[in-house]
Amino acid sequence: MHDLIAYTIFGLVTASIYAIAASGLVVTYTTSGVFNLAHGAMGMFGAFVYWQLRFGWGWPAWIALLIVVGILAPLFGCVIEKVLMRNLADATEATKLAVTIGVLVALVGAALWIWDPQTSRPFTAFYAGNKVSILGVPVTSDQLITIGIGILCAIGLRLLLYRTRIGLDMRAVVDDRSLVLLNGGRPDRASMFSWALGSMLASLAGILIAPYLQLSVVPLTLLVVNAYAAAVIGRLRSLSMTVLGAVIIGLLQSYAVGYLPTSTVSWLQRLPDTIPIIVLFIALLVLPHQRLRGSATRRVREAFPVPTYKLALLGSAIVVVGAIAIGPLLGTQPLFSMSSGLALGIIGLSLVPLVGFGGQISLCQMTYAGIGAVVWAHATSTGNVLGLLLAFVVAAAVGAITALPAIRLRGLYLALATAALAEFCDTFVFGLSSITVFGHRIPLFGNGSLPAARPNLPLLNERSDTTFFVLLAAIFCAVGIGIVALRRSRYGRMLLAMRESPAASAMLGLRLTTVKLGVFSLSAGIAGLGGALLAGLSTQFTPDAFSFFQNLPLLLLMMAGGVAMVSGAFFGAIALGLFSAIGSVSTLFNRASSLLPGLVGIGLGEQPNGVVADIAAGLSKLVRRGAKPPPEAASTDGAEGEPIWEWAGLDEPLSNRELAMLDDALGVKAGA
Amino acid sequence: MSQPLLEFRDVTVTFGGVTAVNRVTMSTEPGVIHGLIGPNGAGKSTLFNVACGLVRPRSGAVFLDGRDITKLGPHRRARLRMARTFQQLELFGVLSVYDNIRTAAEIRRGWAHDRSNCEHDAHEVLERTGLTEMADERADRLPTGLARLLEVARALVTKPRLLLLDEPAAGLNEQETLALSTLLRGLIGDGLGIVLVEHDMDLVMQICTVITVLNTGQVLITGSPDVVRNDAAVISAYLGSAEVNA
Numbered sequence: 028m029h030d031l032i033a034y035t036i037f038g039l040v041t042a043s044i045y046a047i048a049a050s051g052l053v054v055t056y057t058t059s060g061v062f063n064l065a066h067g068a069m070g071m072f073g074a075f076v077y078w079q080l081r082f083g084w085g086w087p088a089w090i091a092l093l094i095v096v097g098i099l100a101p102l103f104g105c106v107i108e109k110v111l112m113r114n115l116a117d118a119t120e121a122t123k124l125a126v127t128i129g130v131l132v133a134l135v136g137a138a139l140w141i142w143d144p145q146t147s148r149p150f151t152a153f154y155a156g157n158k159v160s161i162l163g164v165p166v167t168s169d170q171l172i173t174i175g176i177g178i179l180c181a182i183g184l185r186l187l188l189y190r191t192r193i194g195l196d197m198r199a200v201v202d203d204r205s206l207v208l209l210n211g212g213r214p215d216r217a218s219m220f221s222w223a224l225g226s227m228l229a230s231l232a233g234i235l236i237a238p239y240l241q242l243s244v245v246p247l248t249l250l251v252v253n254a255y256a257a258a259v260i261g262r263l264r265s266l267s268m269t270v271l272g273a274v275i276i277g278l279l280q281s282y283a284v285g286y287l288p289t290s291t292v293s294w295l296q297r298l299p300d301t302i303p304i305i306v307l308f309i310a311l312l313v314l315p316h317q318r319l320r321g322s323a324t325r326r327v328r329e330a331f332p333v334p335t336y337k338l339a340l341l342g343s344a345i346v347v348v349g350a351i352a353i354g355p356l357l358g359t360q361p362l363f364s365m366s367s368g369l370a371l372g373i374i375g376l377s378l379v380p381l382v383g384f385g386g387q388i389s390l391c392q393m394t395y396a397g398i399g400a401v402v403w404a405h406a407t408s409t410g411n412v413l414g415l416l417l418a419f420v421v422a423a424a425v426g427a428i429t430a431l432p433a434i435r436l437r438g439l440y441l442a443l444a445t446a447a448l449a450e451f452c453d454t455f456v457f458g459l460s461s462i463t464v465f466g467h468r469i470p471l472f473g474n475g476s477l478p479a480a481r482p483n484l485p486l487l488n489e490r491s492d493t494t495f496f497v498l499l500a501a502i503f504c505a506v507g508i509g510i511v512a513l514r515r516s517r518y519g520r521m522l523l524a525m526r527e528s529p530a531a532s533a534m535l536g537l538r539l540t541t542v543k544l545g546v547f548s549l550s551a552g553i554a555g556l557g558g559a560l561l562a563g564l565s566t567q568f569t570p571d572a573f574s575f576f577q578n579l580p581l582l583l584l585m586m587a588g589g590v591a592m593v594s595g596a597f598f599g600a601i602a603l604g605l606f607s608a609i610g611s612v613s614t615l616f617n618r619a620s621s622l623l624p625g626l627v628g629i630g631l632g633e634q635p636n637g638v639v640a641d642i643a644a645g646l647s648k649l650v651r652r653g654a655k656p657p658p659e660a661a662s663t664d665g666a667e668g669e670p671i672w673e674w675a676g677l678d679e680p681l682s683n684r685e686l687a688m689l690d691d692a693l694g695v696k697a698g699a
Numbered sequence: 700m701s702q703p704l705l706e707f708r709d710v711t712v713t714f715g716g717v718t719a720v721n722r723v724t725m726s727t728e729p730g731v732i733h734g735l736i737g738p739n740g741a742g743k744s745t746l747f748n749v750a751c752g753l754v755r756p757r758s759g760a761v762f763l764d765g766r767d768i769t770k771l772g773p774h775r776r777a778r779l780r781m782a783r784t785f786q787q788l789e790l791f792g793v794l795s796v797y798d799n800i801r802t803a804a805e806i807r808r809g810w811a812h813d814r815s816n817c818e819h820d821a822h823e824v825l826e827r828t829g830l831t832e833m834a835d836e837r838a839d840r841l842p843t844g845l846a847r848l849l850e851v852a853r854a855l856v857t858k859p860r861l862l863l864l865d866e867p868a869a870g871l872n873e874q875e876t877l878a879l880s881t882l883l884r885g886l887i888g889d890g891l892g893i894v895l896v897e898h899d900m901d902l903v904m905q906i907c908t909v910i911t912v913l914n915t916g917q918v919l920i921t922g923s924p925d926v927v928r929n930d931a932a933v934i935s936a937y938l939g940s941a942e943v944n945a
Binding site for chain 1: 751753772773774776777778782783785789790791792793794798801802803805806807809810837853854857
């Protein structure tokens with residue numbers, strides 16, 4: 028009984044923090060329509076700034092708290108809203124997510140840059156040490172304070188939304204943004220306020236949770252996944268359900284720590300950490316089926332030419348010849364950086380059919396890559412090329428199996444489900460050294476790392492870094508040509524049809540789940556292949572290289588290049604290689620290595636189509652300037668010649684028939 | 700009288716507290732254009748969505764050729780050879796006009812298991828709908844009128860028996876509307892059944908054999924164009940009650 032009370036109280040402490048973080052997420056999402064994946068990063072940054080003021084410079088706790096939560100955090104929220112989020116109202120779900128991921132990655136980069144992660148930063152809670160006894164259980168005052176703040180926040184938010192003018196505005200914006208505008212409300216102000224509020228709550232949660240964890244960048248940032256779970260239980264709308272979700276998660280996690288036999292059963296050891304992720308996954312699964320809805324065709328700026336084999340082959344030849352020419356010139360470290368860029372680029376290519384053609388968002392490609400890498404490491408120690416095939420097949424199978432439950436989800440929910448999957452593998456699966464099934468011991472991830480070979484081809488010296496660099500370039504091109512072929516095929520057109528209008532595709536008889544499953548599986552397979560090569564490059568598999576966090580810069584740079592094009596993935600690969608090369612110049616740059624991808628991601632708000640498309644458009648304009656205009660361009664651009672079709676809108680005078688109809692409706696019928 | 704092609708029996712749809720469709724019973728025949736008209740918000744599009752499986756009715760049932768399809772998903776219904784167009788255009792925007800149609804033909808070939816030539820079918824439909832000249836244009840660059848025609852073309856290439864058209868003439872000019880009505884008459888000559896939601900009353904009165912008028916989610920009247928045109932309830936639903944106008 029004593030234990031139960033103790034675990035319950037500790038569970039409620041965590042629950043309070045989750046509730047604060049999750050409420051902030053919900054308030055921002057409902058009011059501005061942008062799901063802030065950077066919420067955790069904002070909390071992390073807040074905690075670090077607080078640490079700096081409170082412990083770094085020794086300011087009193089209440090002043091530090093007031094400055095961070097009361098001034099800096101809301102200010103930051105306002106700036107983010109004003110500069111970035113306001114322009115995203117019409118953006119696609121993928122772009123919105125990518126921009127918040129950009130903020131996340133940039134904040135992580137900045138935090139690592141400012142606060143050297145090697146230094147230890149003790150972080151004591153408020154009034155730590157004082158204890159009171161509740162039902163015979165000693166409770167520290169900081170635990171009570173945390174629970175108290177949680178309750179205050181819940182009540183305060185409720186009052187704010189239902190008893191104040193700005194709360195009314197915020198709730199109205201959720202219902203109908205344009206109607207609020209027409210009625211003299213100011214949706215932008217409500218939206219900005221919600222970001223300020225979200226940022227405040229995030230930093231408060233970060234400051235409260237930091238004493239229970241270490242003050243360390245990535246764990247604090249990813250802790251937000253736990254808050255997602257609570258928010259999803261509240262369907263991203265209901266604050267009371269969100270708080271309830273937080274309580275459930277906090278208690279479950281605390282009881283799991285207390286009652287699971289983690290000390291005797293080794294594989295259970297890390298399970299309590301994954302409870303929120305499992306809850307998130309279950310919550311996503313029991314979400315009511317999203318109704319297939321029309322989306323109405325929008326005119327997009329996006330250039331979407333059908334790639335030609337001629338161009339693909341020419342490009343590939345240039346890339347491979349370029350690699351042969353440049354490889355020997357590069358030093359060991361830059362060569363390694365560019366090689367890893369190419370290997371990551373192959374993983375990035377897996378996003379092209381999935382995100383670019385199919386319109387599905389995935390945040391777990393690195394997980395599939397990790398699975399491919401492990402399969403490769405176990406399959407061959409000599410670099411037998413068939414091992415690559417096996418890595419592809421196993422990763423594809425895992426992709427299909429893991430996609431099954433997530434397949435009925437769309438957009439944001441799919442992104443969250445794949446993030447949950449990646450986090451789960453990160454914290455749990457990749458930590459399993461082996462599993463025993465029916466007495467057979469199946470080796471899995473070893474103790475931290477596994478040796479991995481490089482693919483061994485006849486006539487090639489795979490030990491040579493230069494040769495491997497060229498091989499990577501060639502494989503990248505081969506996969507790229509495959510994807511060009513896919514785009515030109517029946518299946519590629521079906522994927523695009525699904526992306527453009529799921530409702531219309533279904534009404535033509537397309538079974539969306541099958542198509543989605545297929546593309547998830549193919550994409551996981553490609554990622555698995557890339558993962559095997561990435562492991563081969565560093566001659567070992569380490570889970571860190573395939574962590575959830577690694578997905579984020581990859582996705583950002585692929586989107587920055589243009590995620591619907593192979594050339595976009597190539598751009599992403601080069602950028603990743605260059606950034607990694609810059610990172611290797613000094614430790615300071617290395618710590619900030621995620622800053623650049625983050626900034627690139629933030630820029631996606633302005634350039635959602637990726638740079639390659641824009642460069643191509645610019646180039647073709649240049650080329651056209653010199654050449655004679657093609658005849659069809661002349662007839663569409665010029666005003667001369669009879670237009671084939673006329674726009675029958677209001678800009679045309681009414682025809683006699685229409686005038687007669689109008690008379691008819693106004694006069695004769697009305698009088699009847 | 701032949702067996703009805705599409706039949707709604709006592710269909711009710713509610714969204715939250717609003718009853719969008721209230722106990723609607725109606726049926727259509729093959730080889731006939733059945734007009735479905737009514738003021739905005741009468742429940743026409745909702746009824747379409749019920750027919751093609753995008754909205755589940757709260758109660759009641761939908762039958763296609765006597766078969767209860769109420770519980771089937773949209774793609775299963777499409778495979779029973781039902782096709783539709785959307786009032787809010789649902790084109791494959793980044794694909795060309797030709798590829799929109801070709802992809803639809805390819806999707807059809809996937810489930811129809813026949814060896815029809817998709818390219819040939821697509822060209823035929825392009826020709827029939829008069830879109831040949833626009834074949835290489837990107838779908839999201841089309842003006843509204845043509846985009847609606849493309850919606851029709853894309854539906855036709857799946858060789859449906861039942862075609863649901865949601866305001867196909869909105870945004871079409873006089874010539875185009877004429878071409879559309881010729882096209883539709885030709886189609887029913889081939890035995891196709893068409894349900895047409897349309898605000899262009901001239902078109903509806905000209906080409907429909909039967910018209911059902913919906914108002915506030917209920918069937919006001921079903922009858923021939925002449926009957927509907929002169930019905931007092933219809934006139935008052937469209938133009939307000941006689942007292943107000945007097």
